Amino acid sequence: MSDAVQEVPLTGSLVAPRPLRIGERQVGATLVLALCAILVLIIGLPLWALLSKSVENTEGHFVGLANFVTYATTPTLVASLVNSLFVAATTTALVIPLAFAYAYALCRSRIPGKGLFYAAAMVPVFAPSLLSGLALIYVFGNQGLLKSWLMGASLYGPVGVIAAESLYCFPHAMLIMVTALALSDGRLREAAEALGTSRWRIFRTITLPAARYGVISASFVVFTLVITDFGIPKVIGGQFSVLATDAYRQVVGQQNFPMGAVVGIILLVPAVIAFFIDRAAQKRQSAMLSARAVPYSPKPERRRDTVLLILVSLVAFTIVAPYAIAVWGSFVRYWPYNLSLTLNNYDFSTVEPSGWEPYRNSLMLAGLTAIIGTTLIFCGAYLVEKLKAVPHLRAFAHFLAMLPMAVPGLVLGLGYVFFYNAIWNPLGFLYGTLAILVINTIAHFYTVGHITALTSLKQIDSEFEAVSASLKVPFWTTFRRVTAPICMPAILDIAVYVFVNAMTTVSAVIFLYGADTKLASIAIVHMDEAGAVASAAGMATVIMLTAIAVKLLHIALDRLVFGRLQRWRQR
Amino acid sequence: MTSSSPWFLSIRDLDKSYGEFRALRSIDLDIRRGEFVCFLGPSGCGKTTLLRAIAGLEPQDSGRIEMEGRDVSHAAPSDRDFGIVFQSYALFPNLTVAENVGYGLVNRRQPARAIAERVEELLALVGLPDQGRKYPVQLSGGQQQRVALARALATAPGLLLLDEPLSALDAKVRLRLRDEIRSLQQRLGVTTVMVTHDQEEALAMADRIVVMNNGAVEQVGTPEEIYRRPATPFVADFVGHMTFLDAVVTGPGTVRVDDLDLQVANAGSFPSGTAVRLAMRPEEVRTRSITEETPNCFEATIGDVTFLGSFCRAHLQPTRSRTTRIAADFSANAMRDLAIAPGEIRRIAFPPEALHVFAGAAR
Numbered sequence: 001m002s003d004a005v006q007e008v009p010l011t012g013s014l015v016a017p018r019p020l021r022i023g024e025r026q027v028g029a030t031l032v033l034a035l036c037a038i039l040v041l042i043i044g045l046p047l048w049a050l051l052s053k054s055v056e057n058t059e060g061h062f063v064g065l066a067n068f069v070t071y072a073t074t075p076t077l078v079a080s081l082v083n084s085l086f087v088a089a090t091t092t093a094l095v096i097p098l099a100f101a102y103a104y105a106l107c108r109s110r111i112p113g114k115g116l117f118y119a120a121a122m123v124p125v126f127a128p129s130l131l132s133g134l135a136l137i138y139v140f141g142n143q144g145l146l147k148s149w150l151m152g153a154s155l156y157g158p159v160g161v162i163a164a165e166s167l168y169c170f171p172h173a174m175l176i177m178v179t180a181l182a183l184s185d186g187r188l189r190e191a192a193e194a195l196g197t198s199r200w201r202i203f204r205t206i207t208l209p210a211a212r213y214g215v216i217s218a219s220f221v222v223f224t225l226v227i228t229d230f231g232i233p234k235v236i237g238g239q240f241s242v243l244a245t246d247a248y249r250q251v252v253g254q255q256n257f258p259m260g261a262v263v264g265i266i267l268l269v270p271a272v273i274a275f276f277i278d279r280a281a282q283k284r285q286s287a288m289l290s291a292r293a294v295p296y297s298p299k300p301e302r303r304r305d306t307v308l309l310i311l312v313s314l315v316a317f318t319i320v321a322p323y324a325i326a327v328w329g330s331f332v333r334y335w336p337y338n339l340s341l342t343l344n345n346y347d348f349s350t351v352e353p354s355g356w357e358p359y360r361n362s363l364m365l366a367g368l369t370a371i372i373g374t375t376l377i378f379c380g381a382y383l384v385e386k387l388k389a390v391p392h393l394r395a396f397a398h399f400l401a402m403l404p405m406a407v408p409g410l411v412l413g414l415g416y417v418f419f420y421n422a423i424w425n426p427l428g429f430l431y432g433t434l435a436i437l438v439i440n441t442i443a444h445f446y447t448v449g450h451i452t453a454l455t456s457l458k459q460i461d462s463e464f465e466a467v468s469a470s471l472k473v474p475f476w477t478t479f480r481r482v483t484a485p486i487c488m489p490a491i492l493d494i495a496v497y498v499f500v501n502a503m504t505t506v507s508a509v510i511f512l513y514g515a516d517t518k519l520a521s522i523a524i525v526h527m528d529e530a531g532a533v534a535s536a537a538g539m540a541t542v543i544m545l546t547a548i549a550v551k552l553l554h555i556a557l558d559r560l561v562f563g564r565l566q567r568w569r570q571r
Numbered sequence: 572m573t574s575s576s577p578w579f580l581s582i583r584d585l586d587k588s589y590g591e592f593r594a595l596r597s598i599d600l601d602i603r604r605g606e607f608v609c610f611l612g613p614s615g616c617g618k619t620t621l622l623r624a625i626a627g628l629e630p631q632d633s634g635r636i637e638m639e640g641r642d643v644s645h646a647a648p649s650d651r652d653f654g655i656v657f658q659s660y661a662l663f664p665n666l667t668v669a670e671n672v673g674y675g676l677v678n679r680r681q682p683a684r685a686i687a688e689r690v691e692e693l694l695a696l697v698g699l700p701d702q703g704r705k706y707p708v709q710l711s712g713g714q715q716q717r718v719a720l721a722r723a724l725a726t727a728p729g730l731l732l733l734d735e736p737l738s739a740l741d742a743k744v745r746l747r748l749r750d751e752i753r754s755l756q757q758r759l760g761v762t763t764v765m766v767t768h769d770q771e772e773a774l775a776m777a778d779r780i781v782v783m784n785n786g787a788v789e790q791v792g793t794p795e796e797i798y799r800r801p802a803t804p805f806v807a808d809f810v811g812h813m814t815f816l817d818a819v820v821t822g823p824g825t826v827r828v829d830d831l832d833l834q835v836a837n838a839g840s841f842p843s844g845t846a847v848r849l850a851m852r853p854e855e856v857r858t859r860s861i862t863e864e865t866p867n868c869f870e871a872t873i874g875d876v877t878f879l880g881s882f883c884r885a886h887l888q889p890t891r892s893r894t895t896r897i898a899a900d901f902s903a904n905a906m907r908d909l910a911i912a913p914g915e916i917r918r919i920a921f922p923p924e925a926l927h928v929f930a931g932a933a934r
């Protein structure tokens with residue numbers, strides 16, 4: 001406000017508002033309505049179709065709970081239920097303590113190479129679940145290197161399923177526990193240490209209670225992952241049938257949709273319980289963490305660090321080695337008799353009529369899902385979080401967006417079959433196309449993206465929309481110029497998450513692919529069925545490398561975005 | 572725009588509730604063109620809610636808002652003519668200072684040159700020439716505040732709304748910006764509403780102050796009116812310091828406090844025998860040039876004395892009254908000249924026109 005500047009005219013041609021403006025409220029309300037419609041179509045109605053199918057007979061007449069009674073009185077089906085529960089419980093019991101110890105070592109000790117150990121534990125995330133099954137076949141299968149270690153027991157059955165599921169679930173459990181341990185307050189521990197409390201007592205009275213919710217939440221997540229996983233029991237289960245393979249057989253094999261729906265609903269139960277436990281746990285978790293809590297920085301301690309280092313090395317080796325062997329196996333001429341290397345197994349056309357086509361389909365699916373899905377998810381989260389109009393509709397959209405978290409892929413896939421395959425559905429033409437695969441995959445992974453987007457949107461000043469309105473700039477302009485650019489890191493996170501999952505998923509899409517849209521992960525199942533394990537491993541390797549490459553690209557891009565393009569973040 | 576109403580902004584019977592909680596209770600308020608009005612009140616009294624209702628950001632439940640004679644009660648924020656500065660400034664962090672200031676201009680299909688010139692003009696106006704290429708994080712709090720002000724003024728709004736614009740700044744900067752905002756406002760003549768809970772800020776800046784409490788308007792008036800003639804005990808207590816005494820009306824223009832009979836210039840129309848509250852500001856207590864004829868004069872013992880920089884606050888106890896304690900301010904000069912010290916007895920007086928009478932005994 002220097003004195004040199006005198007009057008600044010307040011009126012003039014500059015400030016004439018545009019004569020015709022579209023009503024922002026109407027546009028907002030319309031967009032929210034469109035979002036709700038989309039979410040109903042891709043999430044609500046398929047789930048509804050599943051629920052209603054379970055109380056109909058094969059002719060489509062209402063039969064009440066008759067299907068459930070049939071299920072409960074069919075011994076083979078009940079046996080699968082028992083098998084599933086057994087496998088899921090055992091895997092959980094095995095994985096949780098190990099994952100806790102692993103996470104504890106990463107958060108609460110001074111072992112060297114933490115980044116490397118972290119990366120090692122994450123390897124399974126980047127591969128289709130059935131690669132861990134294939135890997136075990138290479139090591140302990142009929143032609144396995146270490147078959148003798150099983151002392152006559154067969155890998156193909158509960159043993160193999162539990163081992164493979166443990167590999168596959170480990171990173172998920174570990175991630176949850178790392179979060180839980182990283183959150184617990186360091187000041188408490190320091191106070192306890194200052195008081196001379198014994199280490200065991202600190203562990204029992206401070207560390208464990210703080211991490212309890214993490215342990216509970218991780219247990220349910222692992223249980224749900226195992227019970228709903230389809231790929232591993234398919235490749236390594238042999239005659240050992242579980243719920244997930246039953247659902248597949250009922251629907252794809254016997255075209256018995258109602259019974260498939262019943263299995264789907266049974267699968268839904270643990271997932272829904274897990275969902276609510278997890279939400280409750282998160283509330284307690286954040287309530288426990290006061291705003292001024294400080295992260296704990298562990299002091300070096302010889303004996304503890306040595307013990308943990310040995311343990312972590314063993315676990316990391318156990319995770320990485322099978323995957324490495326599977327990758328190696330995919331390059332071997334004739335396992336285990338002729339170990340010379342070859343690229344023959346990557347000539348997929350010899351074992352799979354469509355050759356490399358499924359891989360291109362998968363890339364296409366992952367790319368489209370990442371682009372369309374991320375756009376939908378982020379814009380949807382923006383509408384839910386930042387608009388003022390139609391509060392009830394926005395709450396409804398949020399509810400629908402949170403649903404997929406509680407719905408296993410297999411169940412969602414079944415719902416899609418029932419809904420999009422129904423004769424009366426005008427959208428039936430989508431069935432078997434790439435479009436339905438994209439739609440389904442977006443729905444399948446919607447919730448995590450939605451939460452990520454909400455979290456980053458909540459961090460933005462809530463008055464941006466108000467300021468824009470006062471300047472007569474419509475909210476979509478501010479979304480484009482300000483909100484989206486600020487949230488770019490979160491948007492990238494969502495895109496990569498969706499891409500990697502779209503590359504590796506099997507469970508939902510196995511019901512939905514068509515002749516021209518077979519995906520790489522499904523081709524693995526088929527090649528394995530045809531006995532071409534090496535090619536199956538080869539395809540899985542290609543998927544894994546692609547996913548890892550995308551992740552690395554993400555890291556690089558993140559640096560670029562933060563570094564060069566977002567100069568405004570630095571002072 | 573011509574209008575029949577003499578007021579720039581008229582608010583009638585505005586109500587707003589959050590669930591059971593009534594955030595605004597039938598607010599009536601009129602604001603003149605070019606006026607600088609402060610909403611003043613304790614935290615949670617509804618100042619921000621009222622400001623946001625005027626802006627259309629937090630629509631009222633019932634009531635009417637008119638701007639320049641136009642009913643905007645149900646208009647969207649973008650259909651009202653205002654610029655706003657928030658406590659957080661809400662600057663767009665990914666846009667440069669110039670882009671922030673020009674944000675509302677770009678949308679109006681103006682040639683880029685014209686926009687750039689206008690932005691330069693505005694930045695000069697708020698004392699930030701040549702800072703246009705920086706990003707908000709590279710500016711100090713006070714500078715960010717000015718950018719937010721320039722952005723709000725860019726579209727030449729008829730009404731400028733400021734929600735505690737200075738509260739995030741340290742005391743020195745706050746004092747300077749206070750003057751700058753005030754002189755800028757006077758130069759541009761833009762009608763301005765500022766929310767604050769700082770009474771000094773309100774007294775120093777406003778043409779008129781709206782004192783709010785519990786979602787209702789307690790009093791509207793010039794700073795002087797608010798200070799000299801508080802309409803309610805709440806205003807008396809909230810703005811400046813006030814001693815409250817329990818009293819009984821003894822006749823027209825006289826009240827009794829304990830054993831002291833006092834004359835009051837504005838006694839209101841309370842009948843004899845009514846219990847009332849008597850209020851007086853500490854700086855109104857007289858100690859100089861008191862004669863036998865001076866009304867309301869009596870002897871008092873000086874109690875504890877607190878040093879407050881340029882003046883001291885003492886607590887006085889009239890020698891004829893056990894329970895009454897009165898706060899009195901003495902300038903450093905008076906302290907020295909009159910040798911005021913704890914335990915001394917001095918003759919003091921209450922000017923009748925400085926005594927305020929409010930209904931009701933002490934709660």
Ligand SMILES: Nc1ncnc2c1ncn2[C@@H]1O[C@H](COP(=O)(O)OP(=O)(O)OP(=O)(O)O)[C@@H](O)[C@H]1O
Binds near residue numbers: 616618620621768
């Ligand atoms: N969205 C809301 N939901 C429920 N209550 C609210 C909401 N916004 C404000 N309130 C309540 O309304 C009352 C008035 O709030 P307001 O923000 O107007 O206060 P204020 O006078 O600006 O106070 P401060 O000086 O603290 O900013 C407060 O008691 C507040 O708790």
Ligand SMILES: [Mg+2]
Binds near residue numbers: 618620
């Ligand atoms: Mg406020």
